[in-house]
Amino acid sequence: MAKLEASFFFFLLLCIAVIDLSQAGGEGSLTRAQCPHACGVRCSKTHHRGNCLDTCNSCCRACLCVPSGFVGHKDECPCYRDRKTHDGKPKCP
Template sequence: MARLCLPFAFFLVLVIFTFAIQTTKAGKEGSLRPQDCPNACGIRCSKTHHKKPCLFFCNYCCQRCLCVPSGFYGHTGECPCYDKILTKEGKHKCP
């Protein structure tokens, strides 16, 4: 039993640490590299029922701003560029 718990515990700590690093990368303007956008947007859009459009527009905005706000919704003030991208109707394009 102890032999199984140790590798599982190590794996669990590794997953939590990786998630913590990814969530702290999101946020500051220009803090991401283009290849980091899919992971940051995957976290941002993980709780929505409209994953495909959320991921599409989040990646679009991330590629332009190199930033994704932290959390699953809101916090757009962390990325002014992300917050300023609007649709023709004047609504926010970035989720």
């Protein structure tokens, strides 16, 4: 009986890990509370840090996603990628 319980517990942990990995990154993967940290990473190498953080946080709150890295990778977050300014230029850094 103990072996069965241990096997079930291991299986449950494995399922939780798989679910967590499948939800890592991508649209809606962040909470609003996580946006400042994600944008801090995204904007850490720019010379216009304040503007970048303001815009990134706005985009993150709307999309609940920030692409990985400092630049590029916007295909990870289509909502983030597709947001435009009034001039039709990309809004999100």
